[in-house]
Amino acid sequence: MNKCAIILAAGQGKRIKSNLPKVLHKVCGKEMVNHVIDTMRAADINDVNVIIGKGAELVKERTTEKKVSYSLQAEQLGTGHAVKCAKDFLNGKSGIVVIFTGDAPLIKNETVANLVDTHIKESNKATLLTSIIENPTGYGRIIRKxxxxxxxxxxxxxxxxxxxxxxxxxxxxxxxIKSLVNALDKLSNDNAQGEYYLTDVIGILKSEGEKVGAMVTEFEETIGVNSRSELAVAEKILRDRINKKHMDNGVTIIDPASTYIGIDVEIGQDTIIYPNNVIEGDTLIGEDCILYPNSRIENGKIGNSVSIQSSVIVDSSVGNETTVGPFAYIRPESTIGNNVKIGDFVEIKKASIGNDTKVSHLTYIGDAEVGTGCNFGCGTVVVNYDGKKKYKTIVGNNAFIGCNTNLVSPVEVEDNAYIAAGSTITKKVPNGSLAIARAKQTNIEGWVSRKGQK
Incomplete structure (x- = not known):
């Protein structure tokens, strides 16, 4: 049977008090509407239409990678009106359509799939998702017969x-779909608000003798976000779910309450995560890693048996058995090899660092290719920017870079080369050479007393 989905995402959300459309506020690092789209796809519903209105272009921009279609609700005249705006999307289709809201990111794909299965199994024309709660004050009641x-x-x-x-x-x-389209044509806005309500479709179907069913799910899944406080509630619920999933899969999380893991993050077995770590985006962490407190990883690819301490890794990869930090910053488009040491106060930017290389402390490497088995002394700087343009530095295998060296790009240090401490290198250093680029030391005796210095 053909399946499609409509996601209601046209409202601005006045109570959330934001210039950003409500559905674009993030929960666990992902926009709410994108949570719902991904849930539909995980439930095997690939044809998804998003109803857009307030901030339409921005919603399109933030969902463009999801390969969805759009329907415009220029005026917000109720949920029924929103679905009426999708009639072109529904036109000519048969089968079933699920309708969900873009501000309810906690719905599970298993629930969506079960709703569809229940609908088909019971031969319903409409099937509602419902919840049973202790205090239903303010909610519409489901009356069954x-x-x-x-x-x-x-x-x-x-x-x-x-x-x-x-x-x-x-x-x-x-x-x-056909029953819905037929009922939408009969919707009326003859009410105090002058709006078209999707709930009225149920009454229309019942008046025509059609079968309407309902499936109960946990109330927690159906929570909609209308304010900043409700956004925080949704964040906590989803974060607890995510952390539990990883712990069930063999990850140790020392303090789940202070650990923030994004919905798309994957973590290998026997990895240990200490408090105050933030792991976001399309991040993959291997097995047997240790994330000590206070690190942030976004879109990182981390190998097995990696140790990370109080560091930031963004849009970069780190190989197996490598140590990072404390206080290191691995910036986008960097590749760190296996058994590498990236030490304290080291910054790597758009650079590749080969296996078994040590960059122990107080060093900047930007726009560079570094080979295997190298050693960078304290205070080394790759001088990659001349004020107008960035240039590249290449360091070969087994090179030794002495402390306080400046490598002025573009420059190449060939295999097995040594650079003396305090050098400023502007020309190629040949294979196996020692480069010294500093002024000869001069001692002027008696200078202090002649100048009256103590």
């Missing part, structure tokens, strides 16, 4: 029996 849905009643309209019902509407649905 013979286990099928009879109607949805808003809290203010409940009678004495309906007010006691604790099954509520989650605002997420699965519809037969």
């Amino acid at each position: 013979d286990n099928s849905v009879e109607k949805i009643v808003e809290h203010k309209d409940c009678n004495e029996h309906e007010i006691k019902v604790n099954e509520i509407n989650a605002g997420m649905y699965c519809f037969d």
Whole structure:
């Protein structure tokens, strides 16, 4: 059976008090609407249409990699109106469509798949996602008859029996496409708000004798985000889920409450994560690693048996059995090899560092290729920028760079070369050579007393 999805993402979200469209606020490092899109795809629903309105171009920009289609809701006239704006998307389609909101990022792909399966199994024309909660005050009640849905009643309209019902509407649905399109044509905005409500579709289908069902899921999954405080609640729930998943997979997290891991991060077995680490984006961490406190890794590829201390790694890769930090900064487009030492206060930028090389402390390497088995002394600087343009430095295998060396790019240091401490290198250093580029020391005796210095 053909399946597609509509995601409602047209509102600005006044209560969240932001110039950014509400659905673009992030939970665990990813925009809420992108969480929902990814959930649809994980539930094997690939044809996804996003209803856009406020901040439409920005929502398009932030979702463009998801390969979705868009429908424009120029005026926000209710959820029913939003779906009516997607009629071109639905036109000519048969099968089923699920409708979810772009501000509810906690829904699980298993729940979406189960909703579809329930809809098909029960031969429903519409299937609602619902929750049972202890205090349903303020929510629309699901009124059932013979286990099928009879109607949805808003809290203010409940009678004495309906007010006691604790099954509520989650605002997420699965519809037969043709039945939905037919009902949308009959929607009315004859109400106090002058809006078209998607919930009215249920009444229309019931009046035509169609079967409407419901599937219960945990309330936590259906939480929508309308304010900064609710954003924090969603963040905590999803972060707890993510951390539990990794711990179930064999990762030790010393203090889950102070560990922040993004939704797309992968971590290998027997890795240990200490408190106050932030791991984001498309990051892959191997097995048997140790992340000591206070590091940030974003879009990093970390090998096996790597040790990282109080450092930042962004858009870069680190090989096996390498140590990083403390207080190192590995900037984008850097590749660090196996068994490398990147020590304290070292910065690597758009550079490759070969296997078994040591960059122990107080060093900057930018726009460079460094071979295997090299040693960089304290205070080495690759001088890669002349004020207008960046240039490249190449260091061969087994080179020894003495302390306080300046490598003025573009320059090459060939294999097995040595550079004396304090040198400023501007020309190629040949294979096996010793380069000394500093003024000869001169001692002027008696200078201090003649100048009256103590």
